[in-house]
Amino acid sequence: MKGDAVFKRTYNQAVANFALMNPGETIASENNLKITLDASRTTVRKVLFEMEAKGVISADRANRILLRRPKQQDVFPRSETMSISAQVEKKFMEWMLRTDLQPGHVINELELARQFRVSTSGIREFLNRFSRFKLIEKRPNSGWCFRGFTRDFALELFEVRELFETRSAISFATRPLDSEAWTVLKEIETEHRKLLRNITKQYHDFSDLDERFHQLINNASNNRFIVDFYDLISLIFHYHYQWNKVDERKRNQAAIVEHLDYIEALFSRDPSRIELACKSHLKSARKTLLASIKTQTPNAIENLP
Amino acid sequence: MKGDAVFKRTYNQAVANFALMNPGETIASENNLKITLDASRTTVRKVLFEMEAKGVISADRANRILLRRPKQQDVFPRSETMSISAQVEKKFMEWMLRTDLQPGHVINELELARQFRVSTSGIREFLNRFSRFKLIEKRPNSGWCFRGFTRDFALELFEVRELFETRSAISFATRPLDSEAWTVLKEIETEHRKLLRNITKQYHDFSDLDERFHQLINNASNNRFIVDFYDLISLIFHYHYQWNKVDERKRNQAAIVEHLDYIEALFSRDPSRIELACKSHLKSARKTLLASIKTQTPNAIENLP
DNA sequence: TATCGGTCTTTTATCGACAAGAGACAATGA
DNA sequence: TCATTGTCTCTTGTCGATAAAAGACCGATA
Numbered sequence: 264m265k266g267d268a269v270f271k272r273t274y275n276q277a278v279a280n281f282a283l284m285n286p287g288e289t290i291a292s293e294n295n296l297k298i299t300l301d302a303s304r305t306t307v308r309k310v311l312f313e314m315e316a317k318g319v320i321s322a323d324r325a326n327r328i329l330l331r332r333p334k335q336q337d338v339f340p341r342s343e344t345m346s347i348s349a350q351v352e353k354k355f356m357e358w359m360l361r362t363d364l365q366p367g368h369v370i371n372e373l374e375l376a377r378q379f380r381v382s383t384s385g386i387r388e389f390l391n392r393f394s395r396f397k398l399i400e401k402r403p404n405s406g407w408c409f410r411g412f413t414r415d416f417a418l419e420l421f422e423v424r425e426l427f428e429t430r431s432a433i434s435f436a437t438r439p440l441d442s443e444a445w446t447v448l449k450e451i452e453t454e455h456r457k458l459l460r461n462i463t464k465q466y467h468d469f470s471d472l473d474e475r476f477h478q479l480i481n482n483a484s485n486n487r488f489i490v491d492f493y494d495l496i497s498l499i500f501h502y503h504y505q506w507n508k509v510d511e512r513k514r515n516q517a518a519i520v521e522h523l524d525y526i527e528a529l530f531s532r533d534p535s536r537i538e539l540a541c542k543s544h545l546k547s548a549r550k551t552l553l554a555s556i557k558t559q560t561p562n563a564i565e566n567l568p
Numbered sequence: 569m570k571g572d573a574v575f576k577r578t579y580n581q582a583v584a585n586f587a588l589m590n591p592g593e594t595i596a597s598e599n600n601l602k603i604t605l606d607a608s609r610t611t612v613r614k615v616l617f618e619m620e621a622k623g624v625i626s627a628d629r630a631n632r633i634l635l636r637r638p639k640q641q642d643v644f645p646r647s648e649t650m651s652i653s654a655q656v657e658k659k660f661m662e663w664m665l666r667t668d669l670q671p672g673h674v675i676n677e678l679e680l681a682r683q684f685r686v687s688t689s690g691i692r693e694f695l696n697r698f699s700r701f702k703l704i705e706k707r708p709n710s711g712w713c714f715r716g717f718t719r720d721f722a723l724e725l726f727e728v729r730e731l732f733e734t735r736s737a738i739s740f741a742t743r744p745l746d747s748e749a750w751t752v753l754k755e756i757e758t759e760h761r762k763l764l765r766n767i768t769k770q771y772h773d774f775s776d777l778d779e780r781f782h783q784l785i786n787n788a789s790n791n792r793f794i795v796d797f798y799d800l801i802s803l804i805f806h807y808h809y810q811w812n813k814v815d816e817r818k819r820n821q822a823a824i825v826e827h828l829d830y831i832e833a834l835f836s837r838d839p840s841r842i843e844l845a846c847k848s849h850l851k852s853a854r855k856t857l858l859a860s861i862k863t864q865t866p867n868a869i870e871n872l873p
Numbered sequence: 874t875a876t877c878g879g880t881c882t883t884t885t886a887t888c889g890a891c892a893a894g895a896g897a898c899a900a901t902g903a
Numbered sequence: 904t905c906a907t908t909g910t911c912t913c914t915t916g917t918c919g920a921t922a923a924a925a926g927a928c929c930g931a932t933a
Contacts, residue, residue: 293907406884609926877933883925886923891916
């Protein structure tokens with residue numbers, strides 16, 4: 264009744280690792296595998312027993328040997344390596360976008376549970392966790408209400424984002440010159456330049472780079488609330504980029520140029536210049552996001568029973 | 569298996585309402601009671617049937633009449649009117665303070681469930697919700713880790729608080745002069761002056777007033793993230809005030825004086841003056857909070873396995 | 874025709890069960 | 904003595920069941 268996603272994930276990882284070894288080589292000890300596979304020894308053993316049964320490794324447990332390279336084909340499918348809660352998260356986000364959920368929509372736990380083929384508890388737990396993003400709201404003893412990815416939401420999000428990121432960016436610049444962060448920033452700058460050169464072909468790669476760049480800056484705040492807030496931004500952008508592909512190349516190109524200016528400002532370590540670059544970039548990011556939000560009936564929530 | 573806290577709470581409310589009526593008076597219709605008692609009709613009916621059985625109201629349902637005033641003694645005890653999740657919240661907070669939980673402590677769901685006499689699901693759900701305050705952290709497939717109410721926590725909390733509240737305060741001042749907020753602020757100012765005159769006796773009442781004042785300001789931001797963050801501050805102060813009573817009178821008196829200055833600044837509608845008053849008050853609030861945090865081993869969390 | 878109470882269906886809150894997984898301790902061997 | 908595997912216990916993740924609560928529908932009636 265618990266799901267064996269951990270086992271399957273670990274098994275797949277072990278297959279990948281053993282596939283790089285040669286038959287005859289000795290397998291690392293359980294305690295060492297525990298570290299490389301990042302699981303408990305209980306799980307590691309389960310994996311090893313399974314491999315033993317399949318004749319991949321020898322049965323002499325005191326001195327395990329790789330008998331043959333495991334076949335890549337008998338790994339578990341990716342979907343089975345996700346815990347139920349991770350699956351629910353994925354399914355919910357997809358469902359939300361696919362059904363184009365309107366603000367005010369009441370979310371029914373039971374219905375979702377049936378649709379996603381999980382128990383209601385799984386849904387409840389997810390919704391509880393998800394509510395921290397303020398996109399849904401609980402009505403006690405009744406269901407959850409979708410507040411909507413509205414214009415207001417985007418504005419409130421960016422208001423906080425701007426407050427947090429200007430603060431983080433300025434604090435980034437106060438780091439000692441030998442801090443590792445500067446090296447990482449330099450790397451990110453290089454990647455930006457490279458991407459800009461190949462923009463016509465690789466513009467899809469930007470969203471990943473974008474996230475790494477902003478996360479680097481926000482982490483500089485050393486503030487758990489600021490860092491945590493970036494989770495929400497990541498989420499929004501992740502799914503937003505999936506559903507709005509209009510002008511993507513152009514938008515990304517413009518953003519890269521802004522980032523380069525922003526990075527230069529950071530290297531200058533001049534607070535007022537940093538603030539300027541940061542604000543100007545966020546302003547245009549906000550504009551982009553707002554443009555992609557459909558016009559929705561205002562106050563949809565207030566009109567509900 | 570659901571607990572009947574809603575019924576009991578509604579019943580108590582009905583008893584309180586009926587106690588103000590005279591025998592012979594007509595009882596409002598179910599649909600009207602539903603509104604005054606703030607529950608579903610199903611629950612209202614259950615309450616009415618119970619009252620009917622106890623002979624408090626007549627059995628003629630088409631035209632219910634109060635037969636006698638319900639006795640105040642047979643209401644349900646307060647504890648039974650709390651939902652399980654509310655009980656867990658209360659018990660958890662008390663437990664946390666009572667046991668003086670150290671940073672790095674691993675929280676065991678099962679143990680808490682046994683201690684609080686609820687199922688593990690109840691605990692899980694609470695911890696999940698509570699984790700938004702960043703005082704606990706989940707280790708997947710293992711327990712929860714208490715991060716501790718440390719000096720760092722307080723500093724990070726106040727960093728965000730200051731960002732948010734200065735923003736809110738300045739936006740408060742831009743409200744139109746006929747906005748209701750100004751009236752409420754005036755009332756709060758009056759209460760401050762009153763409290764200051766009776767400070768020796770009523771200094772306990774400050775924490776309530778404090779919360780209302782800051783909440784008023786934060787609500788002016790019209791930003792769900794900012795408003796939401798104040799929940800955390802309320803929580804911290806609520807429990808902090810319960811455990812640190814040293815110099816309470818003196819601290820509160822000083823805070824009132826600062827508040828009055830802050831309020832005056834708001835009425836002046838001068839942004840720079842507001843910012844100054846706000847920052848200066850928050851600075852001393854932070855100082856107070858920090859002073860009350862015991863010196864704890866730094867980086868206690870990092871030292872864990 | 875709008876409101877009332879009666880009845881029935883659907884949904885939520887909470888529990889207990891149990892397999893998977895984590896971790897502690899014991900036994901063994903180099 | 905230390906690391907290794909074997910064994911056992913305790914905890915977590917997930918499910919399904921069930922009572923309480925919400926709410927829809929209906930006929931009556933004023």
